[in-house]
Amino acid sequence: xxxxxxxxxxxxxxxxxxxxxxxxxxxxxxxxxxxxxxxxxxxxxxxxxxxxxxxxxxxxxxxxxxxxxxxxxxxxxxxxxxxxxxxxxxxxxxxxxxxxxxxxxxxxxxxxxxxxxxxxxxxxxxxxxxxxxxxxxxxxxxxxxxxxxxxxxxxxxxxxxxxxxxxxxxxxxxxxxxxxxxxxxxxxxxxxxxxxxxxxxxxxxxxxxxxxxxxxxxxxxxxxxxxxxxxxxxxx
Amino acid sequence: xxxxxxxxxxxxxxxxxxxxxxxxxxxxxxxxxxxxxxxxxxxxxxxxxxxxxxxxxxxxxxxxxxxxxxxxxxxxxxxxxxxxxxxxxxxxxxxxxxxxxxxxxxxxxxxxxxxxxxxxxxxxxxxxxxxxxxxxxxxxxxxxxxxxxxxxxxxxxxxxxxxxxxxxxxxxxxxxxxxxxxxxxxxxxxxxxxxxxxxxxxxxxxxxxxxxxxxxxxxxxxxxxxxxxxxxxxxx
DNA sequence: GTGCACTAAATCGTATACAATCACGCCTGG
DNA sequence: CCAGGCGTGATTGTATACGATTTAGTGCAC
Numbered sequence: 456x457x458x459x460x461x462x463x464x465x466x467x468x469x470x471x472x473x474x475x476x477x478x479x480x481x482x483x484x485x486x487x488x489x490x491x492x493x494x495x496x497x498x499x500x501x502x503x504x505x506x507x508x509x510x511x512x513x514x515x516x517x518x519x520x521x522x523x524x525x526x527x528x529x530x531x532x533x534x535x536x537x538x539x540x541x542x543x544x545x546x547x548x549x550x551x552x553x554x555x556x557x558x559x560x561x562x563x564x565x566x567x568x569x570x571x572x573x574x575x576x577x578x579x580x581x582x583x584x585x586x587x588x589x590x591x592x593x594x595x596x597x598x599x600x601x602x603x604x605x606x607x608x609x610x611x612x613x614x615x616x617x618x619x620x621x622x623x624x625x626x627x628x629x630x631x632x633x634x635x636x637x638x639x640x641x642x643x644x645x646x647x648x649x650x651x652x653x654x655x656x657x658x659x660x661x662x663x664x665x666x667x668x669x670x671x672x673x674x675x676x677x678x679x680x681x682x683x684x685x686x687x688x689x690x691x
Numbered sequence: 692x693x694x695x696x697x698x699x700x701x702x703x704x705x706x707x708x709x710x711x712x713x714x715x716x717x718x719x720x721x722x723x724x725x726x727x728x729x730x731x732x733x734x735x736x737x738x739x740x741x742x743x744x745x746x747x748x749x750x751x752x753x754x755x756x757x758x759x760x761x762x763x764x765x766x767x768x769x770x771x772x773x774x775x776x777x778x779x780x781x782x783x784x785x786x787x788x789x790x791x792x793x794x795x796x797x798x799x800x801x802x803x804x805x806x807x808x809x810x811x812x813x814x815x816x817x818x819x820x821x822x823x824x825x826x827x828x829x830x831x832x833x834x835x836x837x838x839x840x841x842x843x844x845x846x847x848x849x850x851x852x853x854x855x856x857x858x859x860x861x862x863x864x865x866x867x868x869x870x871x872x873x874x875x876x877x878x879x880x881x882x883x884x885x886x887x888x889x890x891x892x893x894x895x896x897x898x899x900x901x902x903x904x905x906x907x908x909x910x911x912x913x914x915x916x917x918x919x920x921x922x923x924x925x926x927x
Numbered sequence: 928g929t930g931c932a933c934t935a936a937a938t939c940g941t942a943t944a945c946a947a948t949c950a951c952g953c954c955t956g957g
Numbered sequence: 958c959c960a961g962g963c964g965t966g967a968t969t970g971t972a973t974a975c976g977a978t979t980t981a982g983t984g985c986a987c
Contacts (some may be wrong), residue, residue: 471764475931485708497969509745514968523851528707529969541848548849551795555787608934612777613758613784613954616852640830743972748939765978866978895932912937 473513481516484523484534485599486592489538495524503636521620523627535627539677542628546672549621550613553602553668554661560608561652561660568608572649575601579642595626601645628682632675641667642672708789709749714742715890716750720759721835721862722828727772731760757856759863771863775913778864782908785857788850789838790897791905796844797896804844807883808918811837813880839883861907868911877903 475664480500483489501511515532518524526532537545575597582594599622606618644667716736719725737747751768754760762768771779801840818830835858842854880903887896 473940496967498967508969509941509943513749516752520753526969530950531968544847544849547795548853551791551850552788552849555791556845559787561710571835611780613782613857614787617784621849667811673801681819709970732937734937744939745971745973762939766980767938 460583461546465557473510476514477517485623487630491534491631495532522624545624549668551568553664554617556606556609556614557660557664560605564608572600634674648659650689704750709746712750713753722857723866725770727770729770729868731768758860773864781860784905789900792842792845792850793900796841797893799846812881868913870912877894
């Protein structure tokens with residue numbers, strides 16, 4: 456189930472409890488069970504996970520470093536609500552780094568890793584055909600895992616972590632500004648990219664990747680939606 | 692003095708005390724007043740800054756997220772001691788992103804920003820001719836600020852933050868593996884890059900940048916030096 | 928003299944307690 | 958009836974306290 460998430464693990468151990476809470480909240484954000492703007496009170500988070508505010512605070516702080524949570528001084532933590540400009544920057548960053556990552560990954564990829572990628576693609580396709588919220592969430596995750604797997608194959612842990620951040624934030628952006636429910640509409644494109652990698656056509660692969668990213672971004676309606684009074688009711 | 696550091700400020704306010712401590716320690720690490728491997732005990736840091744362990748811990752945690760500090764479970768925090776492999780990954784990441792950043796920056800740069808860059812270059816040159824530890828530290832900082840300024844001009848806050856991390860970690864790597872005291876030996880190269888930008892020759896600018904990064908990396912002696920006096924005496 | 932086990936000091940992990948700040952509602956004055 | 962100041966409650970910011978884990982030193986047995 457969590458095949459790639461496990462494969463991407465870099466830490467040696469579970470370390471501290473705050474880490475687990477951070478991961479749990481991040482997963483909830485990425486899978487869109489938590490909407491942008493939702494308030495994450497330290498006490499509430501602490502009670503929810505049966506730990507003290509100290510750990511809850513640490514987890515929220517960590518998420519704020521990743522850009523998934525915004526903490527306002529003396530006001531609290533909220534699930535990030537990326538502005539259209541932020542959204543553009545996120546995708547600009549992805550256009551900037553993903554071709555390089557892909558290029559490096561294509562150079563180092565082994566046959567078994569190609570197989571792993573294909574397996575991921577298959578899983579993605581299977582989820583796409585399923586119905587239900589749960590399948591949709593898994594699909595969102597799988598779609599991101601494709602890009603994360605490439606970063607993992609590239610062998611650069613730093614770029615891998617950066618991509619994790621970018622993919623997670625992309626999910627937020629899509630949740631906010633996505634029009635069609637085409638979060639993973641790039642499924643076919645993923646397949647094309649794998650094919651290009653397999654025949655060692657790096658040039659084409661990069662081109663396809665850029666097209667793929669632009670395709671996702673193109674599905675967004677990047678318009679400022681700051682309905683103030685309404686938003687407060689939405690704020691819970 | 693802190694012209695660029697101020698210009699790069701993204702946060703609206705000083706926020707919390709932990710932030711200040713984090714910045715102070717980071718600056719000490721980047722300017723190499725703290726050597727890799729140095730132990731940063733929570734109590735010591737707290738006492739030093741006259742705050743409780745809570746804030747000290749938060750600061751160290753933040754630095755660990757940036758890769759400048761390594762925290763080992765139940766053992767403590769240490770100034771990061773990047774392995775040769777980590778060092779290579781850091782520079783690989785810079786080669787991957789800096790051309791893109793530069794390219795974007797060159798497209799958007801204004802005459803006043805060109806002027807600002809040149810001013811930075813001048814300052815860098817001035818510091819190079821000075822003697823003394825203090826000047827050396829300022830020089831290290833100025834050298835990195837050139838790259839950071841480009842990221843700032845590119846207009847992408849995400850890439851800017853990423854570059855801040857990479858530059859800081861590069862400083863650690865150079866402190867560990869640098870051979871000649873050529874930390875800023877690329878001064879002339881910085882000038883060449885600015886010139887290329889000025890005449891809108893993006894192609895050349897990117898090429899120069901790649902050369903510049905490789906030049907810095909080439910000055911490193913990336914050899915595992917984990918075992919201390921024990922093994923060295925034995926090997927010789 | 929060497930090796931092992933046990934104790935003690937130090938440090939981190941987590942929880943709780945107190946202080947400061949902000950949001951919201953009430954009360955008063957016009 | 959409305960506007961503005963003030964108090965109260967809630968939430969965050971910071972400090973302190975306690976328990977858990979590691980490390981180092983010491984003493985005992987062999």
